[in-house]
Amino acid sequence: MTRRLPFVVGLVLVAAYLFPVYWMITASFKSDADIRAVPPQLIPLAPTPATWTSRIFGDPRVLHYVLNSAIVATGTMILSVALAAPAAYALARHRIRGRSVILFFCLSSLMFPSIMLATPLFVIFSRLHLTDSYLGLILADTTLALPYAIVLLRPTFATIPRELVEAATIDGCSPVRTFLQVALPLAKPGVATVAVLSFLWGWGDLVFALTLATDDSKRLVTTGLWGFFGANTSDWSGAMAFSTVGMAVPLVVFLLSQRFVVSGVTSGGLKG
Amino acid sequence: MRTDPLVTRWSGELLPATGFSWWRLRRSLTGYLFVLPAVVFLGALLAYPLVFNLVLSFQDRTLGNLFHGATPWVGFANYETAFADPQFGSAAWHSVVFTVSAVALQLVIALALALLYAKSFPGAKVMRSLYLTGYAIPIVVSAQVFRWLLDGRSGLVNWVLGGLGLESSPTYWLSDTGLALPALILVQVWLGIPFTLVNLLSGLVGIPRELYEAAAIDGAGPWTRFRYVTWPLLRPTFAASAVLSLIFTFKSFDLVWIATQGGPAGASDILPTLAYRSVFLEFLFGKGAAVLNIVFVVLFGLAVLYLLTTRREEAEA
Numbered sequence: 001m002t003r004r005l006p007f008v009v010g011l012v013l014v015a016a017y018l019f020p021v022y023w024m025i026t027a028s029f030k031s032d033a034d035i036r037a038v039p040p041q042l043i044p045l046a047p048t049p050a051t052w053t054s055r056i057f058g059d060p061r062v063l064h065y066v067l068n069s070a071i072v073a074t075g076t077m078i079l080s081v082a083l084a085a086p087a088a089y090a091l092a093r094h095r096i097r098g099r100s101v102i103l104f105f106c107l108s109s110l111m112f113p114s115i116m117l118a119t120p121l122f123v124i125f126s127r128l129h130l131t132d133s134y135l136g137l138i139l140a141d142t143t144l145a146l147p148y149a150i151v152l153l154r155p156t157f158a159t160i161p162r163e164l165v166e167a168a169t170i171d172g173c174s175p176v177r178t179f180l181q182v183a184l185p186l187a188k189p190g191v192a193t194v195a196v197l198s199f200l201w202g203w204g205d206l207v208f209a210l211t212l213a214t215d216d217s218k219r220l221v222t223t224g225l226w227g228f229f230g231a232n233t234s235d236w237s238g239a240m241a242f243s244t245v246g247m248a249v250p251l252v253v254f255l256l257s258q259r260f261v262v263s264g265v266t267s268g269g270l271k272g
Numbered sequence: 273m274r275t276d277p278l279v280t281r282w283s284g285e286l287l288p289a290t291g292f293s294w295w296r297l298r299r300s301l302t303g304y305l306f307v308l309p310a311v312v313f314l315g316a317l318l319a320y321p322l323v324f325n326l327v328l329s330f331q332d333r334t335l336g337n338l339f340h341g342a343t344p345w346v347g348f349a350n351y352e353t354a355f356a357d358p359q360f361g362s363a364a365w366h367s368v369v370f371t372v373s374a375v376a377l378q379l380v381i382a383l384a385l386a387l388l389y390a391k392s393f394p395g396a397k398v399m400r401s402l403y404l405t406g407y408a409i410p411i412v413v414s415a416q417v418f419r420w421l422l423d424g425r426s427g428l429v430n431w432v433l434g435g436l437g438l439e440s441s442p443t444y445w446l447s448d449t450g451l452a453l454p455a456l457i458l459v460q461v462w463l464g465i466p467f468t469l470v471n472l473l474s475g476l477v478g479i480p481r482e483l484y485e486a487a488a489i490d491g492a493g494p495w496t497r498f499r500y501v502t503w504p505l506l507r508p509t510f511a512a513s514a515v516l517s518l519i520f521t522f523k524s525f526d527l528v529w530i531a532t533q534g535g536p537a538g539a540s541d542i543l544p545t546l547a548y549r550s551v552f553l554e555f556l557f558g559k560g561a562a563v564l565n566i567v568f569v570v571l572f573g574l575a576v577l578y579l580l581t582t583r584r585e586e587a588e589a
Contacts, residue, residue: 006393013385014399017406017465023428024417036426039435087310094303102311107579109318110516111571113523115544116564119328119551120321123338143317146310175302204410206526211552222412226530229416236420246413254408258401261408 021247028052028241035237055238056245061216065224066245068134069203072220073249075138076202077195080145085191088153089183093165103154106147114207117143122211132215140208145198152197156190157183193260196253203250221246322568329561338557350558351566359538360563363546366453367567370528370542371521374460379514381461382468387502389469390476400473407466415530418459422446446532449539456528456540460521467520468513475509476502508581515578519571543567 027035029047056062091099121140122131130136160183168182169175184191209220219227225246229239254261329350331343354360389400406414421428424444433439445455479502487497525544528534534541534549543563551560 004393006388006391007395010388010393010396010399013388014402017403017462020414020417020421020462021405021409023421024413027420038431040428040431083310083313086306090303090306094306095300096303096307102307105314105319108572108575109314111519111523111575112318112322113525113544113564113567113571115523115525115548116325116568117318117321118548119557119561119564120324121317122552123324124321127339139317142313143321147314147318150310175298179306200408204412206410206412206529207548222410225412225416231533234425236423236426239416239420243413243416247409250408250410251405254405258404261404 024240024243024247027237028244030237032235032237051237051241055235056241061219061224062242062245064217065219065221066249068218069221070249071134072137072141072205072209073199073202075134076141076145077199079138079142080149080198081191081195083142083146084149084153084194085184085187086179088150089157089179089187091150092154092157093183103151106150109144109147110151112144114144114205118207118211121208125212130212132213132218134218136212137205137208137218137220138202140212141202141205142198145201149194149198152194153187153190156187160186189260192257196257196261199253200250325561325564328557329565331558333557335555338555346558350562353556353559354562354566357559359541359546360543362538363534363541363543364566366540367522367542367544370453370457370460370540371518374457374464374521375514375517377457378461378464378468378517379510382465382472383510385465385469386472386476387498390473400470403466403469405466406463407470411463411524411526412530414463415459415527418462419446419531422455422459446540447536449536452532452536452540456531459531460524460527463527464517464521468517471509471513471516472506475506478509479505508584511581512578515574515581519574519578522574523567523571 026041026044028051029049030041030044031046031048031050034041034044034046087102090096091102096102117140121143125131125136125140130139164182164186165178168178173182204222205220206222206226209223210226213219213223221242225239225242228242229235233239330345330347332346332349333343337343385403389396420426422445424430424442424447427445429445430439430442433443443451445451483501483505484497487501492500523544525548528540528542528545529548532540534545544567547560547563547567550556550563
């Protein structure tokens with residue numbers, strides 16, 4: 001009896017919390033008239049794929065933006081992991097002068113607003129012809145994903161049993177091989193966490209996409225959504241279909257890797 | 273300077289402590305080579321831009337001399353311009369109201385939810401992780417959905433309020449000067465709940481079950497157990513996630529920009545949106561940089577507070 005009440009309350013609350021997501025997905029299957037229907041249709045009475053065929057699959061730009069976002073998010077993920085893993089390993093296992101300075105800088109970067117980096121990066125990237133390029137966006141997103149990745153990965157490497165690393169070294173493994181073949185495989189859960197969070201970060205970024213990629217050929221899902229359905233939109237069905245697209249990829253990535261993400265969120269989070 | 277225990281152990285047990293060792297040199301060099309790419313990257317693309325921003329805030333930079341030409345030093349003129357701008361004062365006030373009320377509400381709701389979902393009942397685990405899906409959704413997407421929910425003509429919120437008899441005529445939430453900011457605060461609470469909830473849950477899980485059993489044997493009721501067992505042990509986690517939420521909320525840009533762009537008539541303008549407008553729409557680079565540096569000082573204060581909070585937590589643990 002006492003176990004049923006929390007179950008019911010818990011279920012009702014989580015349903016209420018996720019209701020906006022449900023409302024978004026169902027709206028994308030409603031006709032324009034049904035969107036405005038009074039009373040609102042909690043379950044679409046006449047579900048139609050019309051919005052999807054015309055606004056999403058019928059518009060080549062949408063697929064283009066999705067691919068752009070995928071490229072930038074994947075690039076951010078690869079670059080962040082590639083730079084953070086060796087650095088975090090060395091900071092955990094080697095004697096590095098200035099270690100505390102590096103770690104303090106990484107930790108304090110959690111508070112840098114991306115809008116604050118956008119101005120200088122815009123000027124620097126304009127000079128280097130890196131605006132409106134995938135590389136520019138990947139570099140910009142990595143600036144804030146990387147320090148977070150280092151902060152998160154260092155403890156992971158620190159928990160690897162010393163004996164394993166020592167044994168590899170005694171067996172004649174070079175430091176690079178020890179890192180790649182002994183330490184890195186053992187740190188897989190931490191690396192996975194960092195990889196997923198950097199991907200989500202790269203996918204969800206608005207500020208750098210808004211400031212560093214104004215050309216339509218490099219527009220991302222976030223800026224595309226904003227561009228299509230800006231301040232004066234009343235095409236809610238189209239906006240909700242596009243929003244569903246923007247949510248789908250990170251959600252799938254998140255659901256596939258959930259056990260890694262929870263530990264990452266509890267150690268500081270990376271969003272906004 | 274702390275010494276790495278591994279190195280001391282190596283030199284003590286396996287290698288002659290005196291004399292020059294190629295192996296040790298190679299090992300210590302490797303460490304630096306491992307760190308170097310990340311340090312170079314962060315130096316060039318994180319530290320340098322911050323300095324650049326600081327310099328920019330003391331210069332007169334417009335589109336004309338952004339890339340070429342003389343950039344005259346103007347001292348604190350950009351800061352004076354920023355402070356003299358009435359929009360700055362109202363944006364700063366909105367930032368404080370937005371951040372403090374959103375975080376306060378978010379903490380209260382997340383604490384109540386955490387206490388519920390920390391109980392073991394069938395499905396509790398799945399429900400906990402369902403909240404986290406809110407964390408995976410890009411803010412731009414959530415903001416777009418809430419724009420529609422709060423829409424005056426076809427938004428669900430108006431229909432519900434009307435049906436309950438709380439509203440006689442439709443409210444245009446996001447285009448009403450008095451309601452835009454409160455509405456955004458509520459949306460921000462929705463955005464922030466997953467992060468706070470997961471953190472508080474991880475804190476609650478760490479509280480030893482025996483303490484509750486002991487308290488129950490002593491005849492403590494639910495409130496007494498919360499007051500004397502849960503709260504003292506959860507407080508460090510609570511404080512840390514409070515400060516982190518303050519930081520994230522104070523610097524957040526996406527929600528307000530997508531939902532209102534700071535409007536109507538600046539009614540929901542916050543410092544990040546003001547800075548974005550100054551730099552990228554009005555091309556007042558110096559003023560924008562000045563505003564961002566002020567934001568930075570506030571965030572730095574909060575970060576110091578965070579470090580002090582976690583330091584104390586570690587000391588108490």
